Amino acid sequence: MCIYLANIVNTRNNLSTSSKTVLRKLTSIGLLLTFASLTGCNIKNVDLTLPSTLPEPKKKASVQNKAPDVKLEQQQLSSKLLPNLHTKLMQPLTEKAADQLKLPAEEIAINVDALPLNEFIHMALGEIMGLSFEMDAQVASRREPVTLHITQPVKPRRLLDMIEQTLRAYDIFIAWSPQGLRVMPITKAGSTIPLVVSERSKVLLNMGRAMTIIPLRYAEPSEALSFARHFMHLGSTGEAIVNARLNALVVIDMPDRLAAFQRAIELIDTPNFQNKKLLMIRPVYWQASELTKALEELLTAQDIPLAKGETKHGVRIITVEPINALVIASPEPAWVNLINEWVGELDTAEAAGEESNSYVYFVKKRQRQRTGRSIIQHLRWRRYQRH
Numbered sequence: 001m002c003i004y005l006a007n008i009v010n011t012r013n014n015l016s017t018s019s020k021t022v023l024r025k026l027t028s029i030g031l032l033l034t035f036a037s038l039t040g041c042n043i044k045n046v047d048l049t050l051p052s053t054l055p056e057p058k059k060k061a062s063v064q065n066k067a068p069d070v071k072l073e074q075q076q077l078s079s080k081l082l083p084n085l086h087t088k089l090m091q092p093l094t095e096k097a098a099d100q101l102k103l104p105a106e107e108i109a110i111n112v113d114a115l116p117l118n119e120f121i122h123m124a125l126g127e128i129m130g131l132s133f134e135m136d137a138q139v140a141s142r143r144e145p146v147t148l149h150i151t152q153p154v155k156p157r158r159l160l161d162m163i164e165q166t167l168r169a170y171d172i173f174i175a176w177s178p179q180g181l182r183v184m185p186i187t188k189a190g191s192t193i194p195l196v197v198s199e200r201s202k203v204l205l206n207m208g209r210a211m212t213i214i215p216l217r218y219a220e221p222s223e224a225l226s227f228a229r230h231f232m233h234l235g236s237t238g239e240a241i242v243n244a245r246l247n248a249l250v251v252i253d254m255p256d257r258l259a260a261f262q263r264a265i266e267l268i269d270t271p272n273f274q275n276k277k278l279l280m281i282r283p284v285y286w287q288a289s290e291l292t293k294a295l296e297e298l299l300t301a302q303d304i305p306l307a308k309g310e311t312k313h314g315v316r317i318i319t320v321e322p323i324n325a326l327v328i329a330s331p332e333p334a335w336v337n338l339i340n341e342w343v344g345e346l347d348t349a350e351a352a353g354e355e356s357n358s359y360v361y362f363v364k365k366r367q368r369q370r371t372g373r374s375i376i377q378h379l380r381w382r383r384y385q386r387h
Contacts, residue, residue, distance in 0.1 A: 103160065107155055112149075117142045117172075118139065136182065171186045173188070214261075227267075276330060282326075288319045
């Protein structure tokens with residue numbers, strides 16, 4: 001039996017941890033061999049020199065839970081994303097900032113129904129306005145349905161304002177910097193942002209109500225709102241707000257009621273009603289056409305001009321026969337007040353005469369069917385008592 005004695009030569013002063021481990025093992029072997037030589041074994045010296053650097057032991061492959069890169073599937077969306085922008089550089093989208101954006105040249109309209117919020121942002125800002133923007137991750141995950149109807153084409157700058165105001169209703173803020181736009185939650189905005197809609201409006205939107213912005217070209221927003229409320233009462237189902245900045249009405253309600261509200265506004269948003277005081281009259285004891293004739297005679301007797309045909313100056317009276325109503329438009333508020341006084345004196349049972357007439361009563365707090373049945377039962381009871 002032959003045993004080889006290894007003489008270890010260390011050629012480095014600083015060995016790695018693994019090298020020191022091997023050195024200790026070889027030293028132990030050398031001591032054993034020395035003991036064997038003392039017992040008479042035939043020993044052959046072999047010079048074993050360690051390399052200057054021992055290879056490190058191979059590490060086991062570890063599984064890394066690295067999240068995959070998520071890319072936004074835009075499908076039919078053409079929005080552009082910018083690199084991360086510094087929040088400190090962000091400013092509100094003021095008129096000065098908006099003027100630096102490259103907007104389309106032609107007038108644009110926008111109509112969407114129950115479009116998810118994140119897709120609405122891509123479509124409105126990216127596809128329609130052609131703007132580059134960055135979307136905050138919190139906004140990108142929101143999918144509340146957005147319904148917005150702007151049926152009349154408007155200038156791109158005004159449409160951008162309307163889109164911005166729509167997003168404000170969902171607590172989303174459009175910020176501007178020299179590098180581009182950023183769409184972020186309003187809570188991340190550095191400055192105090194005024195509320196566009198009330199908390200009640202936000203509740204209605206969360207309940208699935210639709211929102212429409214009705215831009216006005218000629219009528220004053222407050223006058224238009226007062227006029228439209230004669231046609232329909234929003235009550236607890238909706239809300240209408242005057243937006244002076246946009247010169248528009250923001251209406252939140254059921255989709256079918258929004259269409260009726262918009263038709264009412266279109267009646268007066270014409271050049272004939274520009275800079276005019278409006279009054280809606282719904283007579284009870286008169287037919288609208290007959291009351292119109294009586295008012296025109298009184299105005300002529302008072303030398304108050306009437307606006308008819310192409311004549312623009314003066315009082316214009318429009319008869320809306322389907323609802324038995326009159327629309328009064330006057331350049332002078334005093335003339336409107338005078339007409340209102342006349343109607344108060346004329347629209348009475350005594351002024352209408354003793355002969356049979358047809359009357360119109362607009363139910364306010366009960367359904368018209370129930371009110372009609374109650375009146376019929378009451379008349380029948382009175383007739384029974386007479387007999």
